[in-house]
Amino acid sequence: MRIAFVHRRGGDDEAVLGQAAALGRAGHDVHLVAADADDLRRTPGYATARRTVTVTTGHGGDPVAALRALRPDVVHVHHVSADPGRSWVADWTGPLVATLHDHHPPCASAGLHRDGRYGGSRGARLPLAWASRGGTADDPLLRRADRLIVLSETSRARYTRAGVAPERLALVPHFVPDGTRGAMRPEPVWVYAGRLAQEQGITELLRRWPAGQRLDVFGGGPRERECRAAAPDSVTFRGVVEHAGLVRRLGRYQGLVLPGRFDDGLPLVYSEALAAGLPVLAFDGSPTARTVRAEGTGTVASWDASLPAALRAASLVFPTLRAHCRARYEETYGETQWVTGTERLYAAVVRAGAREFA
Template identity: 30%
Template sequence: MHVLVLHNRYASAQPSGENKVVDQEVALLRKAGHRVEVFERRSDDIAARSLPAKAALPFLVPWNPGVRRELATRLRAGRPDVVHVHNVFPLLSPAVLAACADAGVPAVATLHNYTQVCPPGTLQRDGRPCAECVGSTPLPAVRHGCYRGSRLATVPLAVSLSVNRRRWWSGVERFFCISAAQREVLVRAGMPAERLAVKHNFVPDPGVRRAGDGEQLLFLGRLAEAKGVRLLMAAWDELAASGGVGVPLVIAGAGPLEREVAAWAAGRDDVRYAGLYDTAECRRAVARSVAVVAPSTWLEAFGLVAVEAMAAGVPVVAAGHGAFVELVEEGVTGLLHRPGDAGSLADRLRRITADRSRNQEMGRAARRRYEQGFSPVVGLERLVEGYRAAIAGRSGGGDSTPPPVGTESLGGST
């Protein structure tokens, strides 16, 4: 199969699970013998642009005619079987869908977040769940300045959502939702249910698994409010006040709360701020952990770090909402805490470290869950089946309606 992957890469200064997923899928397809090309833009390149070019960028977020022309020319020359769209913000824009239509090439799109119904894609405002724009106009997002706390910065995203909503829904043969929880939100928001299929992200086998009990609790990810970093610090302070749990907390990552986290960890024996790990360091750190902690306050559409932990045979302590509810089986592969509740999180951290024998049972169950639902073999099968369904739907050679969520063919276990 000949596949063209479209992606606007996020800035490299901070961890991006989305960049990771795209790279892993490209490598997986190529290893299986498929021809894969990439059409991409990089947010890192914005800094080198001239001042006029930077000033013009917000106007190109909803629609970039130059990208449409360039992509349409490439599609006509290369004739891929299918185009796989990932992130289009800010340098590609939904104009890529028009280019696919111009060339007559079917498109699929992975929905990595909630940008189809929420301008910043988080369904969160001021650290709390928010659905004001879901199923309606995105004016509340502009009023509240939901993107980067700026009304001005939010306007291009809100305009793009408003003017391109129907283009997305009609121009994409199949949307890949990365969890059933995400799909449910999008269907409620009015997206066409018949085009939404669940395809969980896969994770490569890390090649290293936990041996023994583990030596630390690990937070691995972007240091941002939505990821529950402040909630974790509050829970850890509560644990420390009662004598701790016998292992240190390691926080690895970068983001807007980096200075706050570093200051909080400074001079403490029970906490270590490790900065930004590379891929190999991440895998080793996970394999050394009693548990990986994912206390997100927003509704995670997937939760890649939880599956990375399971791949290494490590249980997870996660917020009991969003995709974590379907990824983590309570008491079997990990523990779920009440979202936004520091006391509940502290309790689960205490429990996950208290019984080492039970912890090891959870780790073995987590590894089995990974092998059954999130391994490269499973990921490749679901990806290729989705492509074939999109191609058949465009050509009229098959039923383009996705199978029900939870089926073996595409939905998998949820």
């Protein structure tokens, strides 16, 4: 199958490149049409993806000319800008799916919130707020796509409440590469990996962290100084490290702590932890907590309860969950499962579409 990924540089560059490469390894003819392909060349994973993916630059945010030249069986849209960057989809008559990387229906904040990254001034938000003022009904991509891929049940529920027909939404979580190096003997140390920002709940976690428990913190962000001031001496700040190196280390820990309190999607580090057989301690009120409960991959703590007690309880049960976590990764978050689910979705869209190319 000939597949065209349409993508502009965003918070999920490495995931998009990884997905394109996975489809290439599965025998598909994959083309990445990127508005800023030169920038993508600096993204980790580009060199690997380039072995199986053809990269084309689509100038001006409108990839239709490039797509007409490629004549793909299906177009898969990832990150595109607000109008006019989305308006081109009305001119494309072939089968089209889109991954909703943002966890919210169109709004000013959603466009600036990807993978835990927040930014932008009020002035920067105004164009996006204007472009998305009509909500899902007026969003060209949401209106045009044959199927919309969501990454979590939370995202599916939110888009359904916003007016997207449930039958148009397909749950296909991101896969993560298997970066493990076999079984590891865990040490009595907890780990947090993520942005040091308010929405991650990390500052509040560190204020409550018991002095007798070791915790390694990976990442940086605007609350780093506040986090360091709040943390006891048993917390070690490891800074920002190379991603693959962090993934290889995860299996050495006794548990991943994810204190995020905002109602966003499932972070990739959750899947990476499962790949390493690492159970997760999540906190009430987040999609991660709901997923941990549903998948049996750790424990969920309440912010109102004793954190030392929650850590003690988790440390007793987590050793018994490591094999289950690894199995869950293989069943749900591995490359083979993602490729199979995506191929099935593409085939359904192509069969149902039967549109002529413009």
